[in-house]
Amino acid sequence: MLIELDSNNFKQAIKRGIKVVEFYLPTCPYCVREQKELEKMQNIWIGCVNSKNSPELIKDYDILSYPTFIIFNNGVEYTRFSGFRNHQELLEKFLKYIPK
Numbered sequence: 001m002l003i004e005l006d007s008n009n010f011k012q013a014i015k016r017g018i019k020v021v022e023f024y025l026p027t028c029p030y031c032v033r034e035q036k037e038l039e040k041m042q043n044i045w046i047g048c049v050n051s052k053n054s055p056e057l058i059k060d061y062d063i064l065s066y067p068t069f070i071i072f073n074n075g076v077e078y079t080r081f082s083g084f085r086n087h088q089e090l091l092e093k094f095l096k097y098i099p100k
Contacts, residue, residue, distance in 0.1 A: 005047040021047040
């Protein structure tokens, strides 16, 4: 499930548990393709941060390329990776960090 995040709801959203957050740019062709892949992942909570609407989050988390994924554990950055991944690659990456 995709959840739109911004500076108003970000901290509360990532506060508890394992959370996957995608930082994206709506004009980025890789991000547009990635969005279609993420929509296939109905059973995983994925927060999405539009960099145009939340430049302060982009600065706070030092996002340099798009799309960038950060996996948080109880509000603390656990790991990150950037670049387009297909559905299967994303699932494998996420399952490494999300408890079963």
